[in-house]
Structures are given as structure tokens and as C-alpha cells.
Amino acid sequence: CGQHTICPYCAGRVQDRRGVRFRDAIEAAANQYPFAYMLTATIPPRESWRQDVSDLIEGWQSFRRMGQRRKGRKSNRSGGEWGKVCAGLAKVELKRGSGSGLPHCHYHALVFTKEPLNYRVWDPKTKHLPKEQRRPMFEVPNAKGEMVPASKISAEWHAATGGAINFRVDPIKYRPYDKAKGRTYAESVFDQSREVLKYATKFDSHPGKGNEKLFASDFVGIRGATYGRRLFVTYGDFRHVKG
Numbered sequence: 001c002g003q004h005t006i007c008p009y010c011a012g013r014v015q016d017r018r019g020v021r022f023r024d025a026i027e028a029a030a031n032q033y034p035f036a037y038m039l040t041a042t043i044p045p046r047e048s049w050r051q052d053v054s055d056l057i058e059g060w061q062s063f064r065r066m067g068q069r070r071k072g073r074k075s076n077r078s079g080g081e082w083g084k085v086c087a088g089l090a091k092v093e094l095k096r097g098s099g100s101g102l103p104h105c106h107y108h109a110l111v112f113t114k115e116p117l118n119y120r121v122w123d124p125k126t127k128h129l130p131k132e133q134r135r136p137m138f139e140v141p142n143a144k145g146e147m148v149p150a151s152k153i154s155a156e157w158h159a160a161t162g163g164a165i166n167f168r169v170d171p172i173k174y175r176p177y178d179k180a181k182g183r184t185y186a187e188s189v190f191d192q193s194r195e196v197l198k199y200a201t202k203f204d205s206h207p208g209k210g211n212e213k214l215f216a217s218d219f220v221g222i223r224g225a226t227y228g229r230r231l232f233v234t235y236g237d238f239r240h241v242k243g
Helices: 008-032 049-065 152-161 176-180 185-192 216-226
Strands: 035-042 085-096 103-113 138-141 147-150 167-171 232-236
Touching: 008 085, 008 103, 008 185, 035 049, 049 085, 049 103, 049 152, 049 216, 085 216, 138 152, 147 152, 152 167, 176 185
Parallel strands: none
Antiparallel strands: 035 103, 035 167, 085 103, 085 232, 138 147
16 A cells, blocks of 8 residues: 555565665665764654654754754854764654653664764763762753753754753664674674664554554554655765665
């Protein structure tokens, strides 16, 4: 049917095609750029699928604009962490929140950079102190209005979304058991990046857990919320990958 957000069969075909399309490009980027990361950007659950998808995509676009080129600036960049990204893939994942039971969407992204991303939460000068005495790099208000520690990249996500603070950065490293199997670093990076290549909707969503279960009405809402929206996006070097 071609509706991969609500059809598991079509979702599987899309996942397989993406793996074939981007495998060589991902391995080439792993060999070219010194830093590879998996990013997870989340917003609080919304009441409807349409609102959740729209708010997430708009927040992601605002976050990326913080690192885009700016005319008339000496650095030619706005100073946002996204400006360090040389190649990247991002996709939206749709599920129900395990606690709230509400529509819960988030971005998974694979990015390669020449410079390390700034995701340090605590000032390194105070790292030796107990946690309650450490000085945070940034502070942002949470949903209760309390100031909580944040990294530079989390503070940018907070500003872009108008309040979301959940932005996770996981450096991709060479896994020891991949080395034991004879896999190269680039092959190891590709294996660890499959999360960003797979289907958008978690079709099972752990039915036994109740709140996370997806119902028929959810698939109607998901189709309406995602129709005509780009849920999988390429950046930098990956924009030129054909397929």
C-alpha cells in the first residue's frame, strides 16, 4: 500500500531500502570524520498525534536553524551546535508514552562532525565536587518552573521548542565485540546506526503494558498527522546519496 507509517509490511521494505542506500555512505563518513553521534530529541507528550508531530518537527527545524549559515557574520555561523554537523540522517519515531499513555514522538539522528559536540552538563572545574555542589554549564526551567542543569545543546533544544529539556547525545564508539568479530570501525558505526534507518511507528508498542498499546484509532490519527510530512531527512554529505 505504500503507507509505511501504518503498515508494518511497507515499513519493513522502507527499512531494508534505507539500509542498502546509506550503508556505504555511513561507512565512508565514519572513516572521514573523527566524531559520530546518535542524538535523541524529545518533547513532552501531546493530546493528539497531529499536535505532537507538528510541534516536534517545528522544534527540530528551529533547533537546526541555530546552526545554519548567517550572512554578514565573520564566522558565517550562528553558533549553534548543529553548525558542526557535516553529514546526518534524522527520522521521527511515533509511539505512546509509557507513563502518560499520550502520543509521544521524538527524533533519532545520526550525525558526523569534525569538532566534538558540546553536551557537557557540569563545569569541568567543579567535576571533583559532590553533585549538589557542582556548577552547571547552563540552567533551564523544567515543567515545574524549577531551574535544572543543562548542556549547551540541551539549552538550545529548550529554546527551540519553548520548554523541552530532553536531548540525549550518545557518542558512537568502536564496540569491543565488533572488533573480536573482525568488523571494522565503519561497519560497527553502521550497525549501531540502524535505529535511525528503521520504521517510524512502533507497531507493537508493548501491548502488554497497557498505556503504550496502539489501537486502530491511533493508526487513523498517525496517518492524518504524518500524511505529506517528511519524517526521514538527510543533511550535509548524505543529501547527495542517490536511491
